[in-house]
Amino acid sequence: MSELTLVIANMNYSSWSIRPYFILKHCGIPFRKTVVPLFQPDTPATLLAHSPAGKAPVLKDGATVVWESLAICEYLAERFPDRGLLPADAATRAHVRSISNEMHAGFGPMREVLAMNCQVRINRPSLAADIRDNITRIVEIWCDCRRRYGKAGDDGFLFGRFTIADAMYVPVVSRLITYSIELDGAAEAYRETIRNLPAYRAWEADAAAEPGRISQYDR
Numbered sequence: 001m002s003e004l005t006l007v008i009a010n011m012n013y014s015s016w017s018i019r020p021y022f023i024l025k026h027c028g029i030p031f032r033k034t035v036v037p038l039f040q041p042d043t044p045a046t047l048l049a050h051s052p053a054g055k056a057p058v059l060k061d062g063a064t065v066v067w068e069s070l071a072i073c074e075y076l077a078e079r080f081p082d083r084g085l086l087p088a089d090a091a092t093r094a095h096v097r098s099i100s101n102e103m104h105a106g107f108g109p110m111r112e113v114l115a116m117n118c119q120v121r122i123n124r125p126s127l128a129a130d131i132r133d134n135i136t137r138i139v140e141i142w143c144d145c146r147r148r149y150g151k152a153g154d155d156g157f158l159f160g161r162f163t164i165a166d167a168m169y170v171p172v173v174s175r176l177i178t179y180s181i182e183l184d185g186a187a188e189a190y191r192e193t194i195r196n197l198p199a200y201r202a203w204e205a206d207a208a209a210e211p212g213r214i215s216q217y218d219r
């Protein structure tokens, strides 16, 4: 088996990068990490040398190159079928894919204004209506999943056990912590489930150790 290499952007800021990184960490899959810092003069050329899209993340598995965070998560689910990253049941699998794609393609207002930054705490007393709507929808997704698939004593993931959907929502968990967004009930419990995972702690530590702050995101 070839060694996996995951090319990512700054761990503290690149929400796209964290999704496949989180799967590899949480599942204990060995990989080599290559970080390409954003906003450097050579960033575009360096990223283009890794993938035709010129964006991070990129996964390299021998001669196979996969880009787009969700495509990488799907690839990892196929490459490591024993990890159960996609449920065996077709209807549940479709639900995993629906909410994963909803995250990948949506929530623009929240993503733009509440930029991911796990090392700071920012108080935003008033949020625009479109951002509040994004958060309301995310809470609805999480609560619906836990209501339908959660069982007493399970691991607390959206579908009971860890799937690619949990990885897709890790950056949201981080944002809701950074911006001190109040949650309650099943949504708060889910945020705590993710926050307390060893993989989450490992990511925070890696991000804190990373050189190079991006001032426009730290304000």
Ligand SMILES: N[C@@H](CCC(=O)N[C@@H](CS)C(=O)NCC(=O)O)C(=O)O
Pocket (backbone or CB within 6 Å): 009, 013, 014, 015, 016, 017, 038, 043, 044, 047, 054, 055, 056, 057, 067, 068, 069, 070
């Ligand atoms: N839809 C892509 C988005 C990837 C993306 O925009 N990555 C950013 C880093 S967070 C990037 O590579 N930016 C570098 C650039 O645009 O020059 C994915 O899911 O992977």
